[in-house]
Amino acid sequence: MKSHVVRYLIREGCRNTWQNRLMALASVGVLICCLLLTGFSYLVFVNIDHMFQNAYEQNVMAVYLHTDQTDEQVTAIGESLQAMDNVASVTFLSKEDFLAQYGEALADNTMESFQGEENPLPDTYIVALKDLALFQNTLNAIENMSGVEEVSYDANTAQTLTRVRRMVLGVGGAIIVVLLAVSLFIIVNTIKLTVYSRRLEIYIMKSVGATDGFVRFPFVVEGVLLGFTAGGLGYGLIFALYYSLQQNFVFENPLLSLVPFSAEWLPLLVGFLLGGVLVGVCGSVISMSKYLKQEGGIRP
Amino acid sequence: MIEFQNVYKIYESGSHALRDVNLHIDDGEFAFIVGASGAGKSTFLKLIMREELPTSGEVTVNNFRLSRLKRKQVPYFRRTMGIVFQDFRLIDTMTVYENVAFSMRVVGKTKREINRRVHHVLQLLDLQGKSNRYPPSLSGGEQQRVGLARALVNNPSLIIADEPTGNVDPQMSHDIVDMLSRINEKGTTVLMVTHQHELVHQFHHRVITLEGGRIVSDTGRPLHTEQVSLDATADVTAGGVRV
């Protein structure tokens, strides 16, 4: 399509939107509601995930080394643990410190006999992971490192957390998909009302030889306008609502604190604008395509 | 050239709109299609503009065998013809100028080409003062002239008019057919459906009569038409009118 034709069609799309401004307003309203619902489900999901992450960070594994390792080897193991992708932090607990921490429970004479070369406790690294979902992979990798004797962890907590997090991810994703589909359905039906009154125009355009693309273009423009407006306004609203929520619910327990909006502003902005435009354009085009296919039988 | 070969059209509702229609219309002819309401006149035109496909038989227009035409080709086929409707079918939210210009935008003409051509055609149809008006504020006769302007603006080789004078007063009806006759004299094929017999008798054109979906009479091309048309062409050229 030539650029002057595209310019004309963009202008037509804007003119049509203005011509049908009441219905445009209704569509934007519906779209904003759907985007807000979707956005809030996303934020709820993010917050639940955040809590899991917090809970997980308290969940560490202890890596016991072979007692025959030289100091250099111990340091090297520490470095390679630190270098692993999924490792958040590594803390070294030497066998002396280990004994000092746990030896109090032992009888004094036993304690003395364990000093120096006689210390049976292993050098140990306390490792915290970044992503709980990769727990099993990381565990296997550490267990296979040379010089590692044994890894001790709280298997139940880790696995339960992983399972629950997967479930939240699945449910959250499904809710978002369903909400987007519902938005699309409502938008299609809202726009259908205006397209019905424009079926005669579509017929006239086709009778003078307009291609499907030519007839569809202004509707795409209209969808983009509606989607962009709804996305922008919806984003402003969700920011305001979430911000006031955050101001009003301050929890003592840091585990329960809300994720700050600033941490999620980008995915939300992109999601709102992209989601709005996508639903707007699909809704607009789906609702008019029936009349595009119809050849005859249109009566004003 | 328009050709119908054993054309039948049965709508899904079961009504037999056309039965075994065989017909040949040459380039440059002017034909009236007459007949009672329900005789199949509109269906006949809809087959020509490929708004409907025949149930059986073959329709050929300007060497396009319409049953073979792909959906994507239809818009380009439509651009070779101008269509005039009884109910005008103007877009009420566009000015007179935009309604006419629209046909040219569809074809991708530039603003300047459109501007020049639309003003010329509006002037030809005595509508120059109305270009910024909206269709609902015009009389029936004026609206139909806008419809005619839209059909003419791309210089089509075929004009199809379905009862174009049905909602127009008698004097204006005569003027519109007169206008169509002059366009025809420049070589454009014109097919016009009407049930106004007085109107048909005022002009010497071929008359095809439909009844119950069949052609029951066809005067063929009047022999003297060509003579008249030569004179008239001279007239038109002398008057500086170029369509």
Ligand SMILES: Nc1ncnc2c1ncn2[C@@H]1O[C@H](COP(=O)(O)OP(=O)(O)O)[C@@H](O)[C@H]1O
């Ligand atoms: N889209 C349609 N669907 C079903 N039946 C139709 C349709 N269009 C026309 N008909 C029927 O076909 C017959 C011929 O109609 P039409 O071609 O409109 O006649 P005319 O234009 O001469 O009045 C009529 O019986 C009419 O009811």
Ligand SMILES: [Mg+2]
């Ligand atoms: Mg009819």
